[in-house]
Amino acid sequence: MSNIIQCECGASIRLPSNTEKRALRCPKCKQGIALTVHATALKTVPVDAGETVATCSICQSSAHASEQLVSCPQCDQIHHQECWAEVGGCGTYGCSEAPAHEKDVSSSQTQRSGWGDEKTCPACSESIKSIALRCRYCGTDFNTVDPLTVKDLRRQVKHESAVGDLRNWTIAIFVMSLIGCFAPIMIFVAFGVLLNKRKELKAAGPIYLVLCYSAAILSAIYSFLMLAFAIISGLN
Numbered sequence: 624m625s626n627i628i629q630c631e632c633g634a635s636i637r638l639p640s641n642t643e644k645r646a647l648r649c650p651k652c653k654q655g656i657a658l659t660v661h662a663t664a665l666k667t668v669p670v671d672a673g674e675t676v677a678t679c680s681i682c683q684s685s686a687h688a689s690e691q692l693v694s695c696p697q698c699d700q701i702h703h704q705e706c707w708a709e710v711g712g713c714g715t716y717g718c719s720e721a722p723a724h725e726k727d728v729s730s731s732q733t734q735r736s737g738w739g740d741e742k743t744c745p746a747c748s749e750s751i752k753s754i755a756l757r758c759r760y761c762g763t764d765f766n767t768v769d770p771l772t773v774k775d776l777r778r779q780v781k782h783e784s785a786v787g788d789l790r791n792w793t794i795a796i797f798v799m800s801l802i803g804c805f806a807p808i809m810i811f812v813a814f815g816v817l818l819n820k821r822k823e824l825k826a827a828g829p830i831y832l833v834l835c836y837s838a839a840i841l842s843a844i845y846s847f848l849m850l851a852f853a854i855i856s857g858l859n
Contacts, residue, residue: 628664630654637747637760648708648773650746650761653780655708657693660720667691667704681706681714695720709773745776786827789820793831793838800838806845813839 627637634651648655657665678685679692680700691704695713697720702713712722741750747761757764765771766779796816800809816824817835824832 628656630656637749648746648776650758650763653746653777655705657702657704657707658711659696660712665693665696665704665707667693677701679703679706679714681710742770745771745773786823789823790827790831792816793824793827793834797834797838800841800845803845803849806842806849809838810842810846813842 627635630636630649630652631654632649632652634649636649636656657667659665677700679702680695681702693702693704693707694700695702695715695718698713698715698718700713700715700718706714710722712718713720715721740753742753742755743749744751744758744761744763746763747758749758749760751758751760753770754768755765756768763776765776771779793816796809796813799805800813813835817839821832824835
């Protein structure tokens with residue numbers, strides 16, 4: 624059986640060789656992949672609108688329309704695909720598909736292990752070099768060489784998405800400020816972004832902070848010229 628599967632988003636994912644590490648996520652769309660103890664992907668079934676289903680054994684909540692469910696091949700209990708992928712197995716106590724419980728490791732010990740020879744990729748669970756900023760198996764990029772958990776990876780993805788949205792908005796504000804008739808509106812928008820998102824703009828890149836300042840200045844100039852023209856026209 625091939626150890627490479629296809630995610631719904633189209634990405635090819637290499638299944639981990641270590642069957643104990645089953646908390647797997649797609650490196651592209653970050654959707655959880657439900658794996659059995661034999662490292663085979665469980666088939667998911669979407670819940671139709673209005674359909675009554677069982678309660679997830681992990682989160683203890685009912686499934687809703689458009690959510691993906693998996694059924695444990697051993698105990699037949701229903702789980703959310705995300706819940707199964709999050710814990711790395713079945714939520715039923717004593718089931719052979721349940722994840723193996725490991726001894727707690729202190730945070731300092733985990734931190735030190737990041738500077739050793741290897742660390743674990745939080746997306747595909749493969750072992751990679753401790754200094755790697757990209758997983759050579761799934762291609763996931765990391766913003767630090769320190770070991771990351773799945774939650775850390777989620778936070779990184781959300782941050783990158785927020786930064787990308789802010790960059791797009793800044794470009795749109797600058798383009799709109801070049802159109803003189805929008806100046807009275809864009810002056811408030813540009814200064815509002817500068818007041819509330821200045822640190823985020825600086826982190827997104829100096830060019831975006833410059834663009835936002837330029838948009839505010841251009842809008843102020845256009846607004847002043849429009850006001851002056853209106854006053855002169857009124858006097859005449």
